[in-house]
Amino acid sequence: MNKQRYFKEGIIGDRNGTPALMGRHCTDCGKKSFPPTELCPYCASDKLETVFLGDEVTVLAATTTRAPVPPYDPPFTLAIVDMEDEIRTIGRVEKDEDVMVRKGDRLAVKFGKLYEETVFNKKTKANETIDVIGYYFVPK
Numbered sequence: 001m002n003k004q005r006y007f008k009e010g011i012i013g014d015r016n017g018t019p020a021l022m023g024r025h026c027t028d029c030g031k032k033s034f035p036p037t038e039l040c041p042y043c044a045s046d047k048l049e050t051v052f053l054g055d056e057v058t059v060l061a062a063t064t065t066r067a068p069v070p071p072y073d074p075p076f077t078l079a080i081v082d083m084e085d086e087i088r089t090i091g092r093v094e095k096d097e098d099v100m101v102r103k104g105d106r107l108a109v110k111f112g113k114l115y116e117e118t119v120f121n122k123k124t125k126a127n128e129t130i131d132v133i134g135y136y137f138v139p140k
């Protein structure tokens with residue numbers, strides 16, 4: 001099995017043994033944000049608490065890219081989504097090519113390998129493959 005790493009630290013947490021996205025809740029203005037930041041993006045407060053986010057999102061817009069954009073192989077679909085009715089973010093949609101993703105569709109948040117990367121290990125003096133773990137969306 002390949003070694004693994006998160007594509008970004010601090011955005012995926014363990015909610016009762018199940019991975020979940022982590023965001024911030026501002027105790028000054030009450031808004032939630034994602035990905036986690038040190039200051040609230042709305043009021044610049046530093047009174048932020050880490051919260052787990054829901055495992056469903058709603059599509060605002062989606063598009064399929066047919067040009068290669070490393071590290072992803074085309075075609076792949078990106079969607080702008082709303083989570084928790086207040087956080088707008090973007091993510092890749094894992095789906096069959098004939099499945100359309102439209103505004104208003106509900107997608108499930110999934111966690112797994114996004115892509116592989118090859119790095120040179122100085123100790124073993126050999127290349128090794130690392131599975132880069134992150135989140136993506138799938139049609140419900």
Ligand SMILES: [Zn+2]
Pocket residue numbers: 026027028029030031040041042043044045
């Ligand atoms: Zn705030």
